[in-house]
Amino acid sequence: MSQSPAHKRILLKLSGEALMGDDAFGINRATIVRMVEEIAEVTRLGVEVAVVIGGGNIFRGVAGGSVGMDRATADYMGMLATVMNALALADAMDKQGLTARVMSAIGIEQVVEPYVRPKALQYLEEGKVVVFAAGTGNPFFTTDTAAALRGAEIGAELVLKATKVDGVYTADPMKDPNATLYTKLSFDEAMNRNLGIMDATAFALCRDQKLPIRVFSIIKSGALKRVVMGEEEGTLVYA
Numbered sequence: 001m002s003q004s005p006a007h008k009r010i011l012l013k014l015s016g017e018a019l020m021g022d023d024a025f026g027i028n029r030a031t032i033v034r035m036v037e038e039i040a041e042v043t044r045l046g047v048e049v050a051v052v053i054g055g056g057n058i059f060r061g062v063a064g065g066s067v068g069m070d071r072a073t074a075d076y077m078g079m080l081a082t083v084m085n086a087l088a089l090a091d092a093m094d095k096q097g098l099t100a101r102v103m104s105a106i107g108i109e110q111v112v113e114p115y116v117r118p119k120a121l122q123y124l125e126e127g128k129v130v131v132f133a134a135g136t137g138n139p140f141f142t143t144d145t146a147a148a149l150r151g152a153e154i155g156a157e158l159v160l161k162a163t164k165v166d167g168v169y170t171a172d173p174m175k176d177p178n179a180t181l182y183t184k185l186s187f188d189e190a191m192n193r194n195l196g197i198m199d200a201t202a203f204a205l206c207r208d209q210k211l212p213i214r215v216f217s218i219i220k221s222g223a224l225k226r227v228v229m230g231e232e233e234g235t236l237v238y239a
């Protein structure tokens with residue numbers, strides 16, 4: 001097996017829930033540290049890593065605390081939640097010897113720098129991990145869409161969607177013991193089977209840009225490294 005990575009630049013989408021660990025909400029420090037270790041390992045292989053971080057562990061615009069709120073206002077709150085997660089993630093990265101730069105899609109300059117594409121590309125070339133915060137900067141969108149958008153903008157070879165399960169199944173593996181894992185799916189197959197891998201906007205963008213998505217478990221130790229080494233891991237959605 002070849003020792004060099006199969007991918008030069010990746011976009012990793014981490015949901016807010018991924019940061020919770022077994023907690024009911026918020027940020028679980030041990031979980032975040034473990035995740036950063038996995039990211040550090042792939043950067044040591046020379047892979048350029050950009051991260052889009054979600055906010056669902058702190059605030060979700062369309063549910064919970066936002067019931068009865070103006071949707072756009074709630075969504076801005078959701079985007080601010082992603083900034084908090086990005087700060088926590090970048091802090092954990094710095095503590096583990098990675099150099100991280102947070103870039104926000106909404107102006108919040110006293111806290112983090114704004115997203116500027118050439119700057120992001122420069123950071124990646126310098127081996128820094130770029131954490132994209134505040135989603136797309138627009139209400140009515142999701143951080144999955146931000147992952148597709150930033151992935152396309154920075155020329156990532158692959159969008160990695162980190163989940164708690166190790167890929168896309170024929171049914172919910174937590175509920176159905178007969179559920180089987182798809183190792184590969186085309187965008188059309190995934191759409192026809194209504195598998196809900198990402199929201200429709202994110203999915204359409206990846207499909208149009210021929211940007212493959214790999215769904216894998218961030219909890220499984222070494223999975224991220226196996227993905228960048230081109231090994232079979234999780235589910236690949238291809239154009």
Ligand code: UDP
Pocket residue numbers: 014015016017053054055056057059060061062074075076077078079081082134135136137138139140141142143144145146
């Ligand atoms: N959000 C938004 N526009 C974006 C990205 C996110 O309005 O481009 C808001 C939206 O309210 C969403 C919340 O931020 O519910 C958190 O993002 P998301 O649900 O994608 O986070 P995740 O589920 O990945 O933790």
